[in-house]
Amino acid sequence: MAKKILVIEDDKFLRKVIKRKFLGEGYDLIEAIDGEKGIIAARDEQPDIILLDLVLPEINGFEVLTRLKKDPQTSKIPIIILSNLGEEENVKKGLELGAADYLIKANLDPSEIFERVENILKK
Numbered sequence: 399m400a401k402k403i404l405v406i407e408d409d410k411f412l413r414k415v416i417k418r419k420f421l422g423e424g425y426d427l428i429e430a431i432d433g434e435k436g437i438i439a440a441r442d443e444q445p446d447i448i449l450l451d452l453v454l455p456e457i458n459g460f461e462v463l464t465r466l467k468k469d470p471q472t473s474k475i476p477i478i479i480l481s482n483l484g485e486e487e488n489v490k491k492g493l494e495l496g497a498a499d500y501l502i503k504a505n506l507d508p509s510e511i512f513e514r515v516e517n518i519l520k521k
Contacts, residue, residue, distance in 0.1 A: 401519060402426045404445035406436030406462060407480065408454050412503065416449065419508035420515075433457035437465055440472045447515055450497075452481040452488070460495060467496040476518045480511065 407413050430436035432455040452459030466472040476498040484502040492500045498518050
């Protein structure tokens with residue numbers, strides 16, 4: 399059975415790049431363009447892993463992360479933050495709130511994102 403990845407990202411281009419990479423690797427991909435839709439999709443779809451942007455319409459990624467980690471239905475799903483907010487305090491906050499990893503968008507290509515996802519799912 400294919401692994402399911404939920405991408406909570408408002409940048410259409412980045413979603414498209416991630417989608418192409420993960421579908422090509424045999425994953426099922428679910429997309430959400432804002433925090434509220436992301437929380438609903440996480441509950442409904444029970445993905446194996448979530449890629450989460452921090453700067454989102456409606457509610458920000460930190461709030462999404464907090465709510466997903468507090469919800470017994472979604473608390474065990476690993477979440478990787480994918481953001482351009484690379485300041486140390488943001489990285490620290492994301493990891494303290496329960497993110498499994500924190501990736502800075504500007505420094506990544508889709509293969510690196512895929513490798514990090516694979517590493518976390520193997521644990």
